């Protein structure tokens with residue numbers, strides 16, 4: 001049965017929300033994610049009319065729709081270096097998601113899913129601390145409503161030292177208000193650290209090998225979150241809301257965006273292989289972008305990949321290293 005899921009992207013200006021969304025369908029199409037390639041998810045942009053129509057009406061809506069491809073425009077903007085989302089409105093994008101391969105029974109027996117993903121300028125929900133950013137009240141009210149009506153939030157944060165960031169206070173307050181609000185529908189929150197490839201640019205051909213190791217991602221997440229004051233606010237949402245942490249890069253590890261970490265031994269675009277995955281498909285993927293499917297697939301399905309981590313996973317590692325330091 002078709003299910004509708006609303007997902008709201010939230011995060012500071014220049015955090016990478018629009019880029020994450022723009023690279024999403026390519027990431028899914030190229031299986032550039034940490035899910036098993038046997039999951040075989042498919043994600044295609046659809047029009048608002050298709051999203052709104054009853055299932056039997058969907059084909060008709062398809063035919064009648066003359067909507068200009070908003071999502072195509074977003075992809076183009078991204079490919080040309082990115083455009084800051086304006087503060088005049090919030091923007092909805094629609095997708096049809098299906099899972100065509102092996103998945104846990106609670107997932108395969110459901111779907112397809114119709115997703116509404118809401119993008120907006122970072123300054124509306126997470127302005128810099130103390131800054132007076134003029135935003136129309138109507139737009140603020142619309143986004144607030146959309147956040148409360150969403151089943152999932154994807155929090156996109158740039159992978160920088162969080163204690164240096166000017167927006168951590170507003171983010172903490174936003175999470176507080178969300179925790180207190182009674183009429184929220186929220187079931188899942190994914191915290192996605194964007195621009196992950198930037199950590200590896202000095203590693204040359206090893207960059208991709210390290211990036212593909214979930215243990216490296218877990219380690220990086222733990223370090224990044226150590227100073228995050230908003231982390232406890234997020235934890236307060238549990239257990240009603242399940243929270244996951246992940247990393248991603250809309251740019252990925254290819255030359256297209258002038259990344260320095262392309263394999264220097266290969267001319268042109270090189271195909272990568274993720275270690276520890278057998279099977280022919282895994283050998284032939286481009287890996288561009290990198291893991292940007294994770295936040296949205298978890299938000300929509302509640303399905304974990306090798307790169308989505310729970311509080312328990314983050315904590316378990318903390319205990320292990322505490323124990324090993326006692327023995328050291």
Ligand SMILES: Nc1nc2c(ncn2[C@@H]2O[C@H](COP(=O)(O)OP(=O)(O)OP(=O)(O)O)[C@@H](O)[C@H]2O)c(=O)[nH]1
Nearest residue numbers: 013014015016017018019082085121122249250251
């Ligand atoms: N290195 C690197 N830069 C990225 C990546 N993704 C996005 N960027 C750049 O980061 C900047 C901000 O990205 P956006 O996607 O526009 O960020 P946003 O959160 O939508 O920002 P607002 O719309 O202003 O709230 C742009 O200049 C992007 O080109 C990435 O994976 N790696």
Ligand SMILES: [Mg+2]
Nearest residue numbers: 017018084085
């Ligand atoms: Mg944007």
